[in-house]
Amino acid sequence: MLLSRILNMRLITHNMLTSHVKGVTNGYPLIIEATEVEEKEVDFNPEFISRMMSRIEWPALVKAMEWIGKKDCLPEEPIENCEKDNDFLQKAHHALMEIEVITGSLKCPESGRKFPISNGIPNMLLNEDEV
Amino acid sequence: MSIATPDYRHLKDFPDVYEPAEDTFLLLDALEKEQNALNKLRPTLTLEVGSGSGIVTTFLAKILQSKALHLVTDRNSQATLCTQQTANYNETRVDAINTDLVHGLLPRLQNCVDILILNPPYVVTPSHELLETGIAWTWAGGICGREVMDRLFPDVPKLLSKRGIFYLVVVQENKPKEIMKMFENMEFASTVVLNRRAGPENLSVIKFWKKGTEDGS
Numbered sequence: 442m443l444l445s446r447i448l449n450m451r452l453i454t455h456n457m458l459t460s461h462v463k464g465v466t467n468g469y470p471l472i473i474e475a476t477e478v479e480e481k482e483v484d485f486n487p488e489f490i491s492r493m494m495s496r497i498e499w500p501a502l503v504k505a506m507e508w509i510g511k512k513d514c515l516p517e518e519p520i521e522n523c524e525k526d527n528d529f530l531q532k533a534h535h536a537l538m539e540i541e542v543i544t545g546s547l548k549c550p551e552s553g554r555k556f557p558i559s560n561g562i563p564n565m566l567l568n569e570d571e572v
Numbered sequence: 573m574s575i576a577t578p579d580y581r582h583l584k585d586f587p588d589v590y591e592p593a594e595d596t597f598l599l600l601d602a603l604e605k606e607q608n609a610l611n612k613l614r615p616t617l618t619l620e621v622g623s624g625s626g627i628v629t630t631f632l633a634k635i636l637q638s639k640a641l642h643l644v645t646d647r648n649s650q651a652t653l654c655t656q657q658t659a660n661y662n663e664t665r666v667d668a669i670n671t672d673l674v675h676g677l678l679p680r681l682q683n684c685v686d687i688l689i690l691n692p693p694y695v696v697t698p699s700h701e702l703l704e705t706g707i708a709w710t711w712a713g714g715i716c717g718r719e720v721m722d723r724l725f726p727d728v729p730k731l732l733s734k735r736g737i738f739y740l741v742v743v744q745e746n747k748p749k750e751i752m753k754m755f756e757n758m759e760f761a762s763t764v765v766l767n768r769r770a771g772p773e774n775l776s777v778i779k780f781w782k783k784g785t786e787d788g789s
Binding site for chain 2: 448450453454459461488489495498559563566567
């Protein structure tokens with residue numbers, strides 16, 4: 442049977458996105474202006490999160506959590522040997538994999554250009570005069 | 573291990589999304605052939621540019637048993653939506669971004685992508701057809717069918733991680749030998765994983781990796 446659940450933008454995706462508006466030199470991280478956020482339980486895979494840590498911009502993830510009003514869920518800095526700390530990895534897992542932005546927008550910190558999130562998918566397309 | 577072709581029966585709801593065809597299935601067969609190499613690489617992050625229906629990344633996610641982050645892009649918002657549904661119907665997870673090629677991902681994803689996949693619009697057409705919207709987007713490739721893929725090629729060395737692999741679908745008219753030579757000049761090794769004639773099209777899947785690293789096989 443086909444399920445009809447919509448998948449929305451997770452914070453792990455937000456962590457990978459940069460504003461690319463012409464002339465912008467510091468377009469990261471994009472400011473989250475969320476109007477609808479949902480939490481969904483995802484199976485915890487500590488091995489994957491541990492590997493993923495080297496590809497995550499931690500300060501951007503902390504900011505993202507702050508913008509959606511969950512600042513207290515994450516330490517400001519990754520702890521020492523965080524790759525091996527189950528408790529830490531669980532927190533990172535929750536922030537990266539379980540929080541979804543359904544509607545809202547991502548705002549370029551420099552130009553203020555807003556990238557809408559529609560159907561839970563960030564739209565990074567620019568107009569011709571912005572490229 | 574044989575991997576089932578993802579279910580994509582909901583595609584009928586998306587008239588402007590490319591329906592999986594011979595090129596798509598050749599790419600799936602190539603990935604299946606590569607499954608040992610892919611698992612050995614233990615990818616953390618994969619990226620498919622122009623995911624269309626989403627069956628390719630869904631299939632890759634099945635091979636890797638969801639132990640990686642699977643990002644996809646497509647400039648057609650219907651394709652990104654369809655891709656996420658394909659992943660969901662097949663009980664896996666893909667994270668879609670509505671954008672042109674990899675716009676908005678660099679420099680952040682510099683050296684982060686372990687597997688990069690491109691099944692581009694490769695059909696030889698007049699250049700102006702690239703500007704048309706709708707279903708022509710999915711196949712019109714302009715001069716030599718190369719105009720879309722040529723725009724991505726300079727970003728490939730930036731995106732790939734040290735042991736990263738790039739899989740590309742081409743037809744003979746795209747001049748695959750010339751593409752392989754171009755990548756050799758950027759310090760990449762390459763090999764044809766699969767080749768198949770389908771009607772008028774002579775299709776190949778080429779694999780590229782940085783010289784001096786294992787090719788994973």
